[in-house]
Amino acid sequence: MKESQSYQKMLEEVEGLVRDIAAPDLDLDVMVQKVERGYELIRSMKLRLEETKTRIDQLHQRYDESEAGT
Amino acid sequence: MSVYYITQSQCILVSGKTYPYREVLRNLGGQYQAQDKSWLLPLNDESLQKIEELCRTIGGGPQKVARPAPAPAPASAPPPRAAAAAAAAIPNETLVSDAGFEPVTSLHGEGLTIAELMQKLQLAISHSFPRSLWVMGEIQNFRQTATGSYFQLADFKEGASRSATMTVNATIWRSQWLDMERKLGRDTLKELMADGLRVRMLVDISLFKDRGQISLQVQGIDPTFTKGSLALAREKLLRELRTKGLDQKNKQLPWPAFPLRIGLISADESRAKSDFLDQLLVYGFPGQVLFFPAQMQGENTLRDVVSGIQALEARHCDMIVITRGGGSAADLRWFDSPEIAYSITAARVPIVAAIGHHEDVCVAEEISARREKTPTAAADFCVHLLQKTRERIEQLSLVMSRSMDERVRLQTQILQNLKARLHLGTKQLTHQHESHLQTVRNELQMRSERRLMQWTTQTQNLRQNLFQRLQFLLREQTNRRQRLSQDLHHRALTALLPKRYEIEDQKRALGSMMRETLQQQREKILHLEKLLIQSDPQPWMAQGWTQLFAEGRKLDRADQLEPGMHVRARLIDALLELKLESLTRLDPNKSAIKKESSL
Numbered sequence: 001m002k003e004s005q006s007y008q009k010m011l012e013e014v015e016g017l018v019r020d021i022a023a024p025d026l027d028l029d030v031m032v033q034k035v036e037r038g039y040e041l042i043r044s045m046k047l048r049l050e051e052t053k054t055r056i057d058q059l060h061q062r063y064d065e066s067e068a069g070t
Numbered sequence: 071m072s073v074y075y076i077t078q079s080q081c082i083l084v085s086g087k088t089y090p091y092r093e094v095l096r097n098l099g100g101q102y103q104a105q106d107k108s109w110l111l112p113l114n115d116e117s118l119q120k121i122e123e124l125c126r127t128i129g130g131g132p133q134k135v136a137r138p139a140p141a142p143a144p145a146s147a148p149p150p151r152a153a154a155a156a157a158a159a160i161p162n163e164t165l166v167s168d169a170g171f172e173p174v175t176s177l178h179g180e181g182l183t184i185a186e187l188m189q190k191l192q193l194a195i196s197h198s199f200p201r202s203l204w205v206m207g208e209i210q211n212f213r214q215t216a217t218g219s220y221f222q223l224a225d226f227k228e229g230a231s232r233s234a235t236m237t238v239n240a241t242i243w244r245s246q247w248l249d250m251e252r253k254l255g256r257d258t259l260k261e262l263m264a265d266g267l268r269v270r271m272l273v274d275i276s277l278f279k280d281r282g283q284i285s286l287q288v289q290g291i292d293p294t295f296t297k298g299s300l301a302l303a304r305e306k307l308l309r310e311l312r313t314k315g316l317d318q319k320n321k322q323l324p325w326p327a328f329p330l331r332i333g334l335i336s337a338d339e340s341r342a343k344s345d346f347l348d349q350l351l352v353y354g355f356p357g358q359v360l361f362f363p364a365q366m367q368g369e370n371t372l373r374d375v376v377s378g379i380q381a382l383e384a385r386h387c388d389m390i391v392i393t394r395g396g397g398s399a400a401d402l403r404w405f406d407s408p409e410i411a412y413s414i415t416a417a418r419v420p421i422v423a424a425i426g427h428h429e430d431v432c433v434a435e436e437i438s439a440r441r442e443k444t445p446t447a448a449a450d451f452c453v454h455l456l457q458k459t460r461e462r463i464e465q466l467s468l469v470m471s472r473s474m475d476e477r478v479r480l481q482t483q484i485l486q487n488l489k490a491r492l493h494l495g496t497k498q499l500t501h502q503h504e505s506h507l508q509t510v511r512n513e514l515q516m517r518s519e520r521r522l523m524q525w526t527t528q529t530q531n532l533r534q535n536l537f538q539r540l541q542f543l544l545r546e547q548t549n550r551r552q553r554l555s556q557d558l559h560h561r562a563l564t565a566l567l568p569k570r571y572e573i574e575d576q577k578r579a580l581g582s583m584m585r586e587t588l589q590q591q592r593e594k595i596l597h598l599e600k601l602l603i604q605s606d607p608q609p610w611m612a613q614g615w616t617q618l619f620a621e622g623r624k625l626d627r628a629d630q631l632e633p634g635m636h637v638r639a640r641l642i643d644a645l646l647e648l649k650l651e652s653l654t655r656l657d658p659n660k661s662a663i664k665k666e667s668s669l
Binding site: 007011014015017018021022026028031035038039042045046049052053056060063 | 489493496497500503504506507510511513514517518521525
């Protein structure tokens with residue numbers, strides 16, 4: 001649950017960054033910082049998703065194995 | 071129990087069993103006439119309607135007023151009390167004729183003797199009741215002797231105690247008894263002739279003058295009345311119980327799953343008791359039977375059965391069995407009593423009634439949780455309960471086992487479905503997250519690129535503007551420089567013109583000077599040439615003279631020499647390399663040679 005919230009927070013932050021970038025008076029340096037931060041968050045989130053998928057697949061496989069065992 | 075009424079010009083006279091309905095009558099504006107045991111109601115439609123409705127419900131109806139007639143009341147005549155009440159309310163109308171009476175006058179001016187009185191009474195009675203008539207009452211103190219049967223017929227005052235009765239002696243002579251037995255059957259007659267039974271009898275009224283007592287000589291009996299009366303009382307009690315919601319109370323009690331403590335109410339040493347217990351023994355009943363001995367016939371039946379139910383209930387019996395070995399309807403009527411009925415309804419354990427009457431069902435059986443025909447059947451039922459419980463347990467065990475299997479199978483299936491849904495759901499969710507993340511990433515990229523493009527375009531525009539500006543400035547500067555250059559050139563040309571002239575002059579002067587200098591030099595050279603020619607050693611060397619050189623200098627003095635020094639000597643056609651080994655100085659004055667050193 002905590003990870004999910006963290007993921008959600010990260011998502012909200014990225015969406016906020018995307019919105020911020022559209023601001024007309026954004027400074028170039030600030031935009032670069034925001035884009036960097038955005039890509040960093042997206043990378044973390046993708047990593048989290050990959051980990052989650054892997055974890056789920058492992059759980060599924062483990063369950064199937066235990067089912068086959070019983 | 072019936073109610074009769076007589077409609078008069080301004081009132082309604084109600085008589086009969088009115089006590090239970092006294093409140094109804096009072097509400098209709100009725101006034102109780104104690105001396106007549108009747109009610110006087112104002113005549114109106116509502117009262118008349120209510121009374122008719124009451125009569126339809128409980129029996130009875132409009133009462134015809136007995137007119138003066140010599141004949142006695144027929145068999146279908148109304149109850150005497152009602153008739154008497156009607157007569158009492160209507161002074162001018164008498165129930166019986168007084169045609170046989172003469173005014174009471176004293177023979178000697180002092181009154182009648184008892185014998186005379188008895189005689190007159192006997193005469194009056196015989197005149198009043200010349201034929202047999204039907205009377206109704208309850209049998210009390212019934213006893214049989216060799217000569218006949220003796221008892222009292224009684225009426226109970228409504229609402230009063232049982233002792234407040236009106237009784238009259240009655241006799242059935244043996245010959246009459248036998249005659250009735252032939253007509254009705256021995257058993258039926260025996261059933262009808264029992265204490266407490268309400269009977270309708272055809273009687274002759276006679277007066278025992280010796281005792282001054284009226285006696286009824288029974289000529290016949292109406293068996294349907296007694297049975298009907300019992301049935302009516304039974305129906306009344308059942309109706310009362312139904313109204314109170316008590317008739318199903320004992321039936322609603324749950325049967326014990328394990329009836330191992332059974333209370334038995336029966337007569338001690340009776341066949342019913344032994345049948346019940348023997349049947350339990352046959353089945354190997356594992357429980358306990360608590361026996362409460364009770365009189366199952368007669369007035370004590372009520373007391374014993376009620377006490378038995380309470381006592382066995384207090385001893386925590388699982389169920390109670392009330393049983394007896396059958397009997398006549400008269401014997402069983404005790405089990406139609408309200409006392410036993412209410413005791414059964416108040417019981418907290420289910421009761422099995424095996425009273426033993428196959429045709430009619432007494433109230434106790436009707437309201438008990440179960441009715442069995444015989445004590446044996448009651449025992450069967452108790453054992454059946456145990457057997458049923460055992461079967462139920464086995465069945466439940468089987469059902470539970472199947473149910474558990476089914477439940478496990480169902481839960482497994484649900485689990486499989488949940489697992490699949492979970493897997494699919496998580497896949498979908500992660501896919502959604504990925505898609506969303508990709509969208510966000512694309513959005514971020516797109517927006518940042520767009521932003522960069524904006525900035526690039528802006529920068530390019532700025533650069534282009536700047537370039538154009540620089541181009542313009544450059545052109546401006548070039549033009550300006552060119553103009554300045556031209557101007558400067560012009561100015562320089564203008565400014566240099568005198569100098570040019572001066573330079574030209576100087577140039578010319580310089581040329582002149584150069585020529586002069588060149589001439590001078592030429593002359594110097596010529597002079598030097600001459601000198602050179604004069605100093606040429608060739609002629610000298612041809613004469614054998616030589617010239618020494620060292621380090622590009624001509625050596626002509628001893629001071630220029632040092633021992634070991636390399637010197638050159640020139641010949642006309644050769645150049646010698648010499649090493650100075652010794653030096654001898656010459657005295658210029660003496661021309662002596664002085665050796666300074668040996669080499």
